[in-house]
Each structure stands twice: as structure tokens, then as C-alpha cells.
Amino acid sequence: MAVLSVSQALNMALREEMGRDDRVFMIGEDIKDSTYGVTRGLWDEFGPKRVIGTPISEIAIAGAVLGAASVGMRPVAEFMYMTFMMCAMDQVVNQAAKSKYMFGGKAVLPIVYRTMAGAGRANAAQHTQSLEAWFAHVPGLKIVMPSTAYDAKGLLKTSIRDDNPVIFIENKVQYATTKDEVPDTDYTVPFGVASVRRTGKDVTIIGLQRMVEIALEAADHLAEEGIEAEVIDPRTIVPLDLDTIIKSVKKTHRVVIVHEAHERVGFGAELVAQIVQHAFDYLDAPPARVANPNVPTPFNRILENLSIPSAAQVAQAVRGLMR
Amino acid sequence: MVTVSPSQHSVASGSGAASPSLDRHGLSDSQLIDMYRTMLRIRRFEDRVKELFLEARLYGSVHLYIGEEGVATGACSALRAGDVISSTHRGHGHCIAMGLELAPMMAELMGKATGYNHGKGGSMHIASLDHGMLGANGIVGAGIPISTGAALGFWVTGRPNVALCFFGDGAANEGAFHEGINFAAGLKLPVVFICENNGYAQFQSVQQDTPIPDIATRSISYGIPGVIVEGSDILAMFGAVRTAVDRARAGEGPTLIEAKTYRFEGHFLGDPEPYRTREEVAHARATRDPLKVFSAQLQELGVATTDDLARIDRQVRDEVERSVEFGEASPEPSEDILLTDIYTGADSHGRTL
Incomplete structure (x- = not known):
């Protein structure tokens, strides 16, 4: 079994899920060239309609995945830093989290909002925050925080297959430094199991x-x-x-x-x-x-x-x- | 209809008295009659909603669309099966134009179990995905990125559908407007943006809010066509939207259509309207009522007589009355549903069922 870093494990999960389900696509800023390596190579493999680079427009990203999910897609959005999600809070909190309930249960919204939290890279205050509690406060969102490469892969796959908006938080230091054994098989890690x-x-x-x-x-x-x-x-x-x-x-x-x-x-x-x-x-x-x-x-x-x-x-x- | 081009940075406002065209755009008599009926269903539904609210038989925040019926009806008449719309807090007209039924709408406004949202949404959140109605929305401008996303879904899969996005003049000053339209324009997504400029963003006039006479001019910034239409002229509205929808469906990208319209009622039911005069409202009612305009057009085209139109009115009034009876006879939602439908396939704590 290969020892992979968290970013390699996440990359494997994305590749497997995009290959498995045509409805899965990725959208975000700089995801073609992938600042932290998580989405590396996926644009070459799946093309510009499955790996969609956006302008620096977090509101557009957060809302677009909701609209796409409303018409049957299973989008994965990337917000490079969790702090950037603050620019898109209406779409995440007022729209994605609440639509199902407000609509009387009709909406099924399989959305993954991937983002990166944590300190340790001297990014200073506007690029370094861990805001999981903000999102945990909001009914309608699920909040995932893997701590190993194995869990990162398995939980991301579960997140993509889940029928709800999921805030998937990654840690910026762990991308490269946290490494463990990650099978190249199709496994998932369930939500709600410590x-x-x-x-x-x-x-x-x-x-x-x-x-x-x-x-x-x-x-x-x-x-x-x-x-x-x-x-x-x-x-x-x-x-x-x-x-x-x-x-x-x-x-x-x-x-x-x-x-x-x-x-x-x-x-x-x-x-x-x-x-x-x-x-x-x-x-x-x-x-x-x-x-x-x-x-x-x-x-x-x-x-x-x-x-x-x-x-x-x-x-x-x-x-x-x-x- | 006025088209905005990059070389034309100032465009004459299309507001004021309607100068209706008699171009029926190939619509059959029965299609024209259906459009009239739809406008009337919106008007009579909301007339009744207002009465019920004043009698305290309805509660909550209710925003009426009266005066703007030509916009939603003309626009949605240009859609096909599988197309979708996003709506606003002033969404009853969009719902009815997309074919939602009056009875479950009225029930939803009353918070009843039989409402479209089982009483969990109310006036500002009616949605029916089966009808392509992605939701009214309590947040100004929020539908712009959402309908852009629906169009993105069509673009990714190659599904030949279009998203129509309704928003107001107030929304044109939200960040979501810029981000959504810019992104949609960049990818040439199949979405049509329809700004319902009814003159007021809540209590503030569009002249105070917006430093340019025509919001459609902003299309220049995104390299997409901008079109100004008199919203009380349903035929002009239909023509402009059909052109934009055809263009979007052909992969040529979005259009920004500004419908110059007027809200005959206040921002919400109970609005004391300190920001405008009674004379201004009376003038608009006299000159820009889309029902009066279309009624005259239908007679001029020889499509319907006054008797025909009166008969439709009676039918619509009956239908509205039945919706009130349905809503009032319907049960309150069971208390058991308070904690349901927060998640799909999970309990209220998010635990997988």
C-alpha cells in the first residue's frame, strides 16, 4: 500500500469520483494549476467542462454549485482559503444550507465546499482561520475535518456521494507533511464515526x-x-x-x-x-x-x-x- | 425595445407611457389567450392575497407583483420544458408564469401543510423544481449566481436548456450581480438575466440608488447584449426574451434584459409608501397596466372580444376563490415536521438514517 500525503490522497479521491460519476465536476480559482496540488492533473484528464477555473468570484462559485446541484449535478467547489468563504457566506448559509428545509424537503443538494484552514504557513490573519464552528452553527450543513491521508480520501468520497451541502475542511500544513498508507481501492469513511x-x-x-x-x-x-x-x-x-x-x-x-x-x-x-x-x-x-x-x-x-x-x-x- | 451596444454608453429610457407593438411574434390565438389568462391569474391571485392579508387571514412578509405581470408572463412564455428560472422575494408572478397551481401556492402563503413547501417557506420561498422553479428568494440578488449555476449544469452536460434569472433594480447593485453575470458571460452559459426595474429598491428610488439611467447599460461591462423593454408590453417582453433565449440555447451566451416596469403596490403589504406620491402611482396604473395594454392589443388583433376577456376573468376569479377555500380548509402542518427535511437521508443532527 502506498504512503501518500493528504493532498495526494485528496487528488486520488477526486479522480476516482469524477471517473465514477459524470455528474461530479470541480469549480474554483486556479484549480487547473492547483496551488496546493490537490487538483493537479485533473484538468488534463477530465477537461475544461469538468474542472472549471473561475474568476476570483467566491459568490459566483458558491451560488453556481447550488444552481448546478438543483439541476442534478454533484459539484465540488474549492475555496482556496477558508477566509475567502466569508465573501460567499450568503450563498452557503442563506441559500445552500436552508433551501431543502425552506422548500419543504424538495431540494436534494449534493454539494461539496472544499476549503483550507489552519495556521502554520505564515499567511497572517486574512489567510489563516479555522471557522468550523461558524458553519457547525448552521442547520443544513455537514462539517468534515479529516486528520489523516487515509481519512481525507475516504471522507472526501463520502462527501461527494452525500446528498447534502458539505463543508470539507482541509489543513494547509497537513497537505504535504501528513502522510500515511492510502489504498488505491474504492473505500469510503462514514460520517459521524469518530x-x-x-x-x-x-x-x-x-x-x-x-x-x-x-x-x-x-x-x-x-x-x-x-x-x-x-x-x-x-x-x-x-x-x-x-x-x-x-x-x-x-x-x-x-x-x-x-x-x-x-x-x-x-x-x-x-x-x-x-x-x-x-x-x-x-x-x-x-x-x-x-x-x-x-x-x-x-x-x-x-x-x-x-x-x-x-x-x-x-x-x-x-x-x-x-x- | 432598445438594444444597448458598447458604442452607445447612454440609452434613452424606455419608461413612461407604453407604446405597445402589435407584433404577435408568431404566437397563436390560443397562446395569446393563455398569456392573458396567466397575467390575470397573477393579478387576481394577488388582489385576493392583499384582501386576505388586510383581513388577517394571511400573515408574514408578502411582496406583491401587481403591475409587473407582463414581465414574468412574457418572459416565461418563451421557455420550453426543462428550462428553469430563479426568482425573487416578489415571486408569486414568476411561480404562476411557470405553471404552478394557485391552490398549493395560496396554502403556502397561509403556512398550511398542503402548500408547495408544507408551510416551511411561505411567500418568499415558494419553489417547485418539477416546474423548473428553483425558488423565490428572500435575499436580494442571490438568484443570479444560482441560475448561473443551473446554466452551468446545462453547459457541463450539454443539456439543451436555458435558465432565466429574474431580479430587481436593487439587485443590480449587489456584488452577486457582478460576479454572477461576469462568470456566466465568460463561459457563454445559457442564462438570460432579466432585471425587473420597477423604480424602487425597497423604499429608495432607482435614481437615488443607481448613477446611470439604464441598468441594461451594464451589459457592456460583460461583453453581452443589453436590451431595454417596456415591461407593460407583454408582446415586446416575449419577443426580447425569446431572442435572448434562442441565443443562449445556441451557445452564444447570456443577455441582460432590463424590463422597465412599475410596482403598483408598496414594497410589502403594509408599506406606508412615504417615498412616492399617490399621483405617481395613479398615473402608472392608468398608463402602464399590462393587463389593460394587452387587453387592448388582443382586441385590436381580433383575438378576443371584451366578452371573451370578461369570461376569462370570471373563470380566474373562481379559480382564485377555490384556492382560498383550499388553503383555509387545509390543515396546519403537523408539529412532527418541525425537525424534518433539514438534510437529505439524515436526521436533524445530520446523522445518516
Whole structure:
């Protein structure tokens, strides 16, 4: 089995799904030449009517996929940076997310909005945001956040086959640096099924996307101190596999949540609320969050690194719960 | 009808009194009568909606199309099976012109279970994909990228259909207008953009909002034809849209048609209309009523007599009354549907069923 990067795995998923279903097409800015390599080679293979480069017009992209889905297509839109989606929020939030419900159930809207979040490439504040909580707040959207190349492929295929608008979030650092075994077979990864990436009995660490790697690194350090952490990757936050999380917390009695989004009203707040509601009596310590401080992401490398959770911070948060 | 060309940066406004043409564009007597009936169905439906609203038998936000019937009817008469439209918050006329039935429309306005949207949408969100009606829309300008996307779907698959996009003069100042038309023009997508310039964006006049006399002039920026039509002249409207639709279907790309029209009623039901005079409205009703214009044309063409038209009016009034009875007799939606149809194939949490 080949070891692939996340961007290679995503590329494989797109190629397979476009080959499998003529209704699937891609649309976005610079996707022919592919800034981060995800769509590389697909224009040559499928041509300009299946890989459609657009003007720098996020409203047009976001609305066009909705219109195309309305007439039976299964489009995949790319927003190069998640921050650019802010230019298209009406089409995503007021239109795509709500149409099915508003129309009394008639619309079937298989749309994938691919986008890229996370910090770590010195892109500064307007190209560095993790806004999954914004979209998770809106009924009608599904939110997918893979943390491995294997999951990236399987979840993207599931997203393309899903009959709903899906926000598919990719992490800009993981494109090249996260590599694992990816079969070239036609497999999918289901929505709403968390992955237990490491088992442990002392504390549950829930990480989103690249923060799963940080959580695993922290777990290694903690193991040297005799603390066995269980690391959970929800993989999709809408739908959320709450059962796996609650089961783990009932076993470990402690939980730390790690994400790259700002702490205030981040998805960690929802997770804390759900855990407190469903496992209050099992908790031996208050749930803890390790998240970006409530600050725009700075440009300077040192400052940017300070604004992202580190394994040391996660380990420290766990130690705080063990006392 | 005035065509805007890149060399003609200022175009005489087509607004004011209608000067109807008598070109029937090859339409048969029965097609012309159908068009009259459609306009009348819009007018009588909305007359009744207004009464019901004032009697508190309807609620919510209701935006009437009265005075603009010639635009939707003329435009949609140029479509074929499989073509689609996107609509606006002022969408009843577009729905009826696309063949939606009055009874489930009235039921939807009443929020009833038998409405097109089972009471979940109301006046501003009626949609019927089976009729090619992709949805009324509560957000100004939002239909422009959406109908462009439907045209994109036709373009990708080679399906010989066209999307018609209705929007108002207010929408022409939204970013979605620029992005949608520019993108559609670049790929020569089969979409026709119809700006219903009714003179007012909510409470503000188009003269205050827009620094050029004719929105159709903006077509020059996108390298597509721009056409100005008097919206109360349904035959002119039909002719302009059919030309644009044929062009789109032939792969030659979009057209921007500006229909100069006038909204006889307020922005919404209950609008105190502080922004215009009664005299202005009365003048428009006297000179630019598309029903009066078409009624005279049909008689002049020898297609219908006043008796014929009166008989159609009675039939339409009966149909509207039946829609009211249907709506009022229909049940409220079951409380069970509050949390259904948020997703396809998943529960309200998005969990796969």
C-alpha cells in the first residue's frame, strides 16, 4: 500500500469520483494549476467542462454549485482559503444550507465546499482561520475535518456521494507533511464515526484535524510520566459521534479538547457542553480546552506558533486535571 | 425595445407611457389567450392575497407583483420544458408564469401543510423544481449566481436548456450581480438575466440608488447584449426574451434584459409608501397596466372580444376563490415536521438514517 500525503490522497479521491460519476465536476480559482496540488492533473484528464477555473468570484462559485446541484449535478467547489468563504457566506448559509428545509424537503443538494484552514504557513490573519464552528452553527450543513491521508480520501468520497451541502475542511500544513498508507481501492469513511487514535484510561484528549497530531504527541510525553491518554478524532463535527466521546469520558473521567480555532465559542465549547450534559457525574475534573487565543493570527513565525496549541500546552492541561 | 451596444454608453429610457407593438411574434390565438389568462391569474391571485392579508387571514412578509405581470408572463412564455428560472422575494408572478397551481401556492402563503413547501417557506420561498422553479428568494440578488449555476449544469452536460434569472433594480447593485453575470458571460452559459426595474429598491428610488439611467447599460461591462423593454408590453417582453433565449440555447451566451416596469403596490403589504406620491402611482396604473395594454392589443388583433376577456376573468376569479377555500380548509402542518427535511437521508443532527 502506498504512503501518500493528504493532498495526494485528496487528488486520488477526486479522480476516482469524477471517473465514477459524470455528474461530479470541480469549480474554483486556479484549480487547473492547483496551488496546493490537490487538483493537479485533473484538468488534463477530465477537461475544461469538468474542472472549471473561475474568476476570483467566491459568490459566483458558491451560488453556481447550488444552481448546478438543483439541476442534478454533484459539484465540488474549492475555496482556496477558508477566509475567502466569508465573501460567499450568503450563498452557503442563506441559500445552500436552508433551501431543502425552506422548500419543504424538495431540494436534494449534493454539494461539496472544499476549503483550507489552519495556521502554520505564515499567511497572517486574512489567510489563516479555522471557522468550523461558524458553519457547525448552521442547520443544513455537514462539517468534515479529516486528520489523516487515509481519512481525507475516504471522507472526501463520502462527501461527494452525500446528498447534502458539505463543508470539507482541509489543513494547509497537513497537505504535504501528513502522510500515511492510502489504498488505491474504492473505500469510503462514514460520517459521524469518530476514530479512537490511541487508547488510554486516564484522560480523553479530543483533537480536531491537525490537533490530533498534537494530541498524540502530547500523549507520548504523558505516557513517559505514567499517564495513559485516549486520543479521539471526531473526523466529522456535524454529524458528531457523541457516543464514542461520552463512552471514553465515562472511562477516563477527564477530558481535554484541542483545536486551532479561537477558544471563545469554538467547537470545544459545544463539546464541553455536551460532555457536561451527558457525563457530568463521571467527571473528576472540569473539562479543559486548549485552543488558539482570541486573537487574529499574527504573521511573525514566533508569534504565529505561540497562537497555535502545542503538545506541551496539551500535556500541561492534562497534568492540571490529574492533580 | 432598445438594444444597448458598447458604442452607445447612454440609452434613452424606455419608461413612461407604453407604446405597445402589435407584433404577435408568431404566437397563436390560443397562446395569446393563455398569456392573458396567466397575467390575470397573477393579478387576481394577488388582489385576493392583499384582501386576505388586510383581513388577517394571511400573515408574514408578502411582496406583491401587481403591475409587473407582463414581465414574468412574457418572459416565461418563451421557455420550453426543462428550462428553469430563479426568482425573487416578489415571486408569486414568476411561480404562476411557470405553471404552478394557485391552490398549493395560496396554502403556502397561509403556512398550511398542503402548500408547495408544507408551510416551511411561505411567500418568499415558494419553489417547485418539477416546474423548473428553483425558488423565490428572500435575499436580494442571490438568484443570479444560482441560475448561473443551473446554466452551468446545462453547459457541463450539454443539456439543451436555458435558465432565466429574474431580479430587481436593487439587485443590480449587489456584488452577486457582478460576479454572477461576469462568470456566466465568460463561459457563454445559457442564462438570460432579466432585471425587473420597477423604480424602487425597497423604499429608495432607482435614481437615488443607481448613477446611470439604464441598468441594461451594464451589459457592456460583460461583453453581452443589453436590451431595454417596456415591461407593460407583454408582446415586446416575449419577443426580447425569446431572442435572448434562442441565443443562449445556441451557445452564444447570456443577455441582460432590463424590463422597465412599475410596482403598483408598496414594497410589502403594509408599506406606508412615504417615498412616492399617490399621483405617481395613479398615473402608472392608468398608463402602464399590462393587463389593460394587452387587453387592448388582443382586441385590436381580433383575438378576443371584451366578452371573451370578461369570461376569462370570471373563470380566474373562481379559480382564485377555490384556492382560498383550499388553503383555509387545509390543515396546519403537523408539529412532527418541525425537525424534518433539514438534510437529505439524515436526521436533524445530520446523522445518516
